[in-house]
Amino acid sequence: MTLSSAYALSRDDADALAGARHGDPFRVLGPHDTPEGRVIRAFLPGASAVEVLRRADRASIATLPQRGETGLFEGLVADKAPYLLRITWPGAVQETEDPYSFGELLGDLDLHLFSEGRHFELASTMGANVRTMEGVEGVGFAVWAPNASRVAVVGDFNAWDSRRHPMRLRYPAGVWELFVPRLAPGARYKFDIIGPGGVRQPQKADPLAQQAEPSPATASVVASPRAHRWHDEGWMQSRAERQAVDRPISIYEVHLGSWMRPDGSVSWETAAKRLIPYVVDMGFTHLELLPVAEYPFGGSWGYQPLGLFAPTGRYGSPQDFAQFVDRLHAAGIGLIVDWVPAHFPTDPHGLARFDGTALYEHLDPREGFHHDWNTYIYNFGRREVQGFLIASALHWLERFHVDGLRVDAVASMLYRDYSRKPGEWIPNIYGGREHLEAIDFLRHLNAVVKERCPGAITIAEESTAWPGVTRSEKELGLGFFYKWNMGWMHDTLLYMERDPVYRSYHHNELTFGLLYGFSEKFILPLSHDEVVHGKGSLFGKMPGDRWRKFANLRAYFGFMWTHPGKKLLFMGGEIAQEREWSHDREIDWFLLDNPDHAGIQRLVRDLNNLYRNESALHVRDSDPSGFRWIVGDDRSNSVFAYFRQGNDDQAPLLVVCNMTPTPRHHYRIGVPRPGVWREILNTDSRHYGGSDMGNGGGVRAAPLAWQGEGQSVELTLPPLATLVLRAEG
Incomplete structure (x- = not known):
């Protein structure tokens, strides 16, 4: 059958298709019923012939003549059954369903929820999703571009030809959609967009892509629909309890690309x-991982992301990331x-x-x-x-x-x-x-x-x-x-950077945080921000010779881990990294060959275990009843002492910090309980690289009233050290 000129595609429409400017492809492409019969049109630049096959039995039902050399094929087809296109390309023959023969991709509810900002499963609806339509497997593409006059999906599957797969606009949501049959996971793609005034934009990666090419490439990737088989049911059921405000939370912050x-x-x-x-x-x-959502510039460490639904391709696939979380x-x-x-x-x-x-x-x-x-x-x-x-x-x-x-x-x-x-x-x-x-x-x-x-x-x-x-x-x-708690971080680091001879004049920099320490549920961060951009490492901030630097850092960690609030430490801090962090190299693991650096690592490990095992150090992290100063005003000696209290029936912990290199002998502190106060942590221990000055494992309280308490203990305070003592009996 021959199609009359009355129902042939207009020259304007044909030119718009050929120029990759047509904004309503479903109006002209695919099957259309006319008074003369069903017309099928396909725009396939570079093809030499197109035959229409009945999908059910692959019988030939029509051949579509080509109009000139434009790549436009159109003709009448007597059979209205679902069909395939047999396309003859130079050197190959392809059989596939016609993308423009399928109905709408997104439901009205999807579009309504999206427009209202309440579609919270967007990744399964928009972007690129492997799906089946009318029994045909393929990929559905959908992208929000309400002010565009035309959008097409381009990729390896169409030689990145912007003429080949223009999309349908769903008005008024402003979402463009297209189902591409027989496309499989792993296909690379972008969107070709013409904005207002006919201005073609740079080809855009998919904002909702669930996978992306490894940087520096910028294409989106059709992700596998295969769901990870999780094995963490027990974890997920206990997670709320594990992350509650009365539980220990100690966070290791990592930039994965430079950890090891x-x-x-x-x-x-x-x-x-x-x-x-x-x-x-x-x-x-x-x-805690620095951002893992896809980002273009490695020097941003992920803080300038563009793929908010895609784990960065730098480290593997989304399935690999899921497996990492499971483990x-x-x-x-x-x-x-x-x-x-x-x-x-x-x-x-x-x-x-x-x-x-x-x-x-x-x-x-x-x-x-x-x-x-x-x-x-x-x-x-x-x-x-x-x-x-x-x-x-x-x-x-x-x-x-x-x-x-x-x-x-x-x-x-x-x-x-x-x-x-x-x-x-x-x-x-x-x-x-x-x-x-x-x-x-x-x-x-x-x-x-x-x-x-x-x-x-x-x-x-x-x-x-x-x-x-x-x-x-x-x-x-x-x-x-x-x-x-950024204020705590700023103030305490400022204090620790000072030479101890001047610390007595800045005593409040360590005490001020407790004035607001329970106004929020705080995490105490020593984060990546403090060891970059010329700020040096934590070790480098400490004053004095090498012995004093290590001692200062040990005392500071002891203060931090016994202070109210959850803990966060950026990688390298636990080995006293000497160089400022750089994302271009791994942290200096060779430092652990040095006993002093290995001692810092042992201290952080022991502090974490102490923090987890001693409920007094975490159960009332956000409750002022869990903290009490006993010595907060000894400026001249730069000594700080406080109690940490867990549940009422539990023994308190006494924490004492000497922030000068001068040992303090016979230093008396009032305590609320008689008996032995066991020394359960001493950052000056030789195990951590210190001078091993201390209290022989513990002291016995004397019935001597002091500082408002009925009992008191007499302590030796090692230089630049933090002590933790537990009441026993």
Whole structure:
């Protein structure tokens, strides 16, 4: 049968297809019923012939004539049954279903929930997902680009030809979709987008890709739909108890790419074999990884991510990452990952001006650009953006069983004038500096996590005195579970960097943190931020000769592990790394050949075990009844002493810190109980590289009233050391 000119494709439509400009391909391609019969059109540039086969029995039912040399094939077909296209290419023949013969990919409910910012399974709906339609296996692509005039998916499967697979627009959601039959996992792809005014954008990686090429390549990858078979049911059921505020939480913070490179490379498999046993041996309860969501620039350490649903391809596949998490849980270790909703980089293949407009970000740089990091700021007031970010958070917690998200740069989200001069920011609707939309987003995020992910935690890196970061949403707080205590970190490091001769003048730098130490549920962080950008290592910050540097660090660790609050230590700190951290090399493991460095490692291991085994050091971490000063004002000697109390029926611990290199003999301290006070930790022990001065394992309290207590003990305080004593009997 011959198709009349009345129902042949118009020249304008044909030219738009050939020029990769047609914005409504389903109107012209695929099967269409006309008064003359069913017309099938296919646009296949480079093909020499196209035959239509009945899908049921592969019988030939039509041959589609080509119009000129444009690659447009169209003709009448008498049979309306589902069909295949047999395509003759130079040197090959391909049989496949016609992408334009399939119905809509996304349901109306999916689109409605997405537009409302409440579709929390976005990764299974949008992006690229292996699926079956009408009995045909393939991949469904869907991407949000509401201001685009045309979107096509390009990849290896179509020679990256932007003419071949234009997509259907689902109005008014602004989502473009297409089912590509017979496509399999592993296919690389991007989106080709024409923005307003007909301006073609750089080809974009998929914002919802679940897998990406290893850097520096930038294409998205169709991920395998095969779900990991988890073996951590026991862990997941006990997780809420393990991560509760009255349990010990000691976190080892790691940049995986520079922790250890046994053969010059890093993978999830090698990390499982080496990192997990190390974390267990060192007594940490949790591993925290710097961001593992896909990111383009290695020097950002992951803090400028573009693939918020894809584990970085640097270390392996998503399945490899899931296996790593499973093995962590089998070893009794929780996993926290850093997650970055505060900003994203300007790379042209990423989210920036995604559909030719400021879609994910604000258009006005006073709201949408971070000068500190040269990055864009998410438009938290847009429902679709909020939903995108929350869906990302849930993706890590639900699909990969991650136990917690440490939310980066929260302070930059809370304040519209963050790091901005007058005139460089726009006030909120009330004229204030608070970022109301970001506050709403954070509260919404934390509420959804609590509802959907029992036992998972969120942690705020928030560097200001914003009130109620860890209060519940009902109490008008932000709803986080824990907050990094940045003030404690700053003040105590400043104190420890001072020569001991001057410390008496800055006594309050160690005591001030207790004035607000129970206002939030705190984590005490000695993080990566403190050992980069010219700040030196923790060891390098310590004053004095080498002996004093080691002694200062030992005393500081003793103070930190006995101070109220959960613990976090960045890798290298536990071996007294001397050089500043660099992401380009592994930490200096050879230092452990030196007894002093090995002594620091033994101390951190013992501190973790002490912290876990002595409930007085953790059960009331966020309760002021768990801490009491007994000596907080001895400026002249730079001595600090305090009690840590667990449950009421348990013996208290006495902690004493001497922050000078001068030993203190016959130093009397009041205690609430008679009997023996056993010395259970001495950072000056020779086991840790110290001078081995101490109290012979313990002292007996005398019935001499002192400092308001009915009993007292007389101690020898070693130089630059922390002692921990437990009441016995």
